[in-house]
Amino acid sequence: MLELKDVHVVHRARSGGLFTRDRVHALTAANLTIAPGETVGVVGESGCGKSTLARVLVGLQRPAAGTVTFHGRDLWALKEPERRALVGSSVGMVFQDPSTALNRRLPVRQVLRDPLDVHRAGTPAQREARVRELLDLVGLPASAAAALPGQLSGGQRQRVAVARALALEPELVVADEPTSALDVSVRAQILNLLLDLKERLGLALVFVSHDIQTVRRMSDRVVTMYLGRIVEQAPAGDVPLRARHPYTRALFSATPGLISPINPIPLVGVVPSATRPPSGCPFRTRCWRADDVCAAEMPAARTADEHHLFHCHHPVAAGATDVELIQERS
Ligand SMILES: Nc1ncnc2c1ncn2[C@@H]1O[C@H](COP(=O)(O)OP(=O)(O)OP(=O)(O)O)[C@@H](O)[C@H]1O
Secondary structure, eight states: OOOEEEEEEEEEEEEEEEEEEEEEEEEEEEEEOOOOOOEEEEESSSSSSHHHHHHHTTTSOOSSEEEEETTTEGGGGGGGHHHHHHHHEEEEEEOOOOHSSSSEEEEEEEHHHHHHHHHTTTHHHHHHHHHHHHHOOOOTOGGGGGGGGGOOOOOHHHHHHHHHHHTTSSSSSESSSSTTTSHHHHHHHHHHHHHHHHHHHHHHHEESSSSSHHHHHSSEEEEEETTEEEEEOOOOOTTTTOOOSHHHHHHTSTTTTOSSSSSOOOSSSSSOOOSOOOOOTTTTTGTTTTOHHHHHHHOEEEEEEETEEEOSSSSSOTTTTHHHHHHHHH
């Protein structure tokens, strides 16, 4: 359905509010396909490019290089009205913070009408009916239509944001940290809502989160990012024990309660700057398996099986335990 081929995103770096000469390599050589109906979870430390990837997927970020194709149509080769029409009707996005993502001055009815009006979806009466249908779909009462976003709770606001993302019946919803701005008590409700809608509507879902346990629970496939690069893509069932990239193993082992709550594989050192990524493998400066080969060249994609790709010169053996990896490291 959606395919990224060798996508690069580069930003001008800022310092003290001013642009500098440096370039931030927010996304480098990203290759990813999203199939209809699948749930893809994206994990990685802060600043590794998860939001940038999400913005590329929904056509909000134009790549500096590479292609984004939707059902075989190159998004950025289209004229703007065509691109907007294609993206608007096929992809919905849910942002992290519903307080800032929704226009505070517009009542919920108008928030939900906007995409329908912009895309001239049906007659005015059909659009009103769709607003009611959307509220029902996300479990809000019809009376919520008259409320301003500020009059709703955080969880209700995020339900409105989900409803807006669904307004034009997209095939794909990209949710970027959809629960991290919410109270812990309502997070599960929003996640369950997304999963329920995905099943009922047959949506594909890309789900970006710091919450690794949730990503694993929700996803069919887990994408691990490090310093702007996708370093591994694996079926959720392969993660973490059959993950092959040392970074995926370390990231998941550091998650309490997943496999080894007491002795995580230590992830030592800091993430290098995205303005000056290391030569070769981006993880090599923190990797206990790295050698000269890793500094010399970026590892090409290797396959563990048809659905499991990783970029590593010295991958971890499938099924190696955390204890074995900790011993190997020391
Ligand atoms: N508009 C921008 N201008 C300059 N640099 C940017 C811009 N947007 C993102 N970056 C930089 O690009 C890199 C990737 O950022 P991105 O927000 O995609 O990461 P992330 O993994 O989503 O982070 P987080 O988990 O903290 O949200 C970071 O180094 C970030 O500082």
